[in-house]
Amino acid sequence: MKKSLALLTAIAALALPMTAQAHRAWLAPTSTVLSGTDAWVGFDAGMSNGVFIPDHAAMGLDGLVITAPDGSRVAPENVMRSRYRSTFDLHLTQRGTYRVANVMGGVVVSYKVDGATRRWRGAEADIAANVPAGATEVTATRSDSRVETFVTLGAPTTEALQPTGEGIELVPVTHPNDLVAGEPATFRLVRDGRPAADLDVTVARGGTRYRDNPEEITVRTGEDGAFTVTWPEPGMYWMNASVRTPANGDQMASTAQYNGVVEVLP
Template sequence: MKFSRTHFPRTWLAAALCLALPLSAQAHRSWMLPSATILSGGEVWVTVDAAVSNDLFYFEHFPLRIANIGAPPEKLGARGGRPGVLLISAPDGAKVEPQNGNIGRYRSTFDVPLKQKGTYKLAVVNDGVFASFKEGGKVKRWRGNAEDFAKEVPPEAEELRASYLQSRMEVFVTAGKPSTDTLKTSGKGLELSPITHPNDLVAGSDASFRMLLDGKPAANLKVTVIPGGNRYRDKLGEMNLTTDADGKFSVTWPGPGMYWMEAVVRDEKSPVKEVKQRRAGYIATLEVLPQ
């Protein structure tokens, strides 16, 4: 997808960087919410909502823009950031096409048919270059892929600032017996490598995970976990965790419900030689069941 040099609302910039900012510095969080994460028997479906909001799993700000499920209403403009691509993997590794996709005023929605038994992975993946510079005394902002950046943004541009953003947002859904093939990682950016199956989480129990950066253990990485429903709590209730030397961390679930997990890395390992800074972000929604 190609984007040209232009002015665009500051709301887009905030959304584009939302995965790269610490929680204390941002008001909005991006998320997907499946109608169920564990289903049984026969051919079943799951419906997924996706949004950017102040309160977790509550629609009140704007939809998460997803390139392959439909266009947002015209009045939204660039709100919701650069569209990510939805990738759905079936238990046997086959790609699944989303059905009935729609982007509304406050949320995006799509359906997924679960024709196989096992665990599906649903991921919205986004990567690209984000830059700002001055041209003719005016500030210009640009977004797009690496190839277009090299062609369209002059390297001698005044006050040029550019960063490479990689983001991955995931949910896991199991029909019947859980499987593990879809839990394999790609080796690109920041990813979750589950040790405990993500559809086998129980309140009061510990779950273990590993974070990988470009396929290698992400050591000393800060991971934030927040239970949903913070709209109805006085306190956010976040859990602030840190990975060990092998990228591992554990979570003790305080109660049942939907949880939001986030981790962010900033480094100078951009795959684009003209851009030094990289921001890699990971988000997952996990369901914890009662004992």
């Protein structure tokens, strides 16, 4: 069991339902660039086949973290959850860029007791207390998920955009609230603080309900984790990257996923 527990210590589980993993998770703001001394922005959050189309399931918001331009945490207002989407409002009272993220992680463990397969999901620190000492065929997978977007009041700033060092994160080279159709934008992906090299990044524009072509773009990160996108048209765009790492000795299997939403202006 000691060896089995060693295999479990690096596993994390998504807070999203496992059935939702085949669907695209998104967190869409009503506006991303605003002016004045204060403003309000609304957000929709859901999982669906087509991005920004609330037709499958609402997103749980237990992992919602809103970082203000000065690095402080801000609470959402008017939080609601309906059948197909969750919604909330954010009152912008500081000038600069806010990072709005739903961050999920934990541990998923599969094991057998008396021949019956069981599963447990929770925090890594709670594994030993929840997996019986006599369990056999113990396997575990660490997973991290981040779903985020960005909004700016006044001039863009970068203090709220610093990576946390957990999971896959977007590190802007081009500011995410300074995107213009027809112009290239460059970002970097990092995983646990290190460059996420050789990852495919899917970029999809919203509005698929009203066109035959999904208009998806796939780009690949370089050795430094950087990738560049030239936006074909204005609109709200969804970006996704994911990675799976198999178990290797005492190193646990792991998965990580990033879902970002940005607005491209004319």
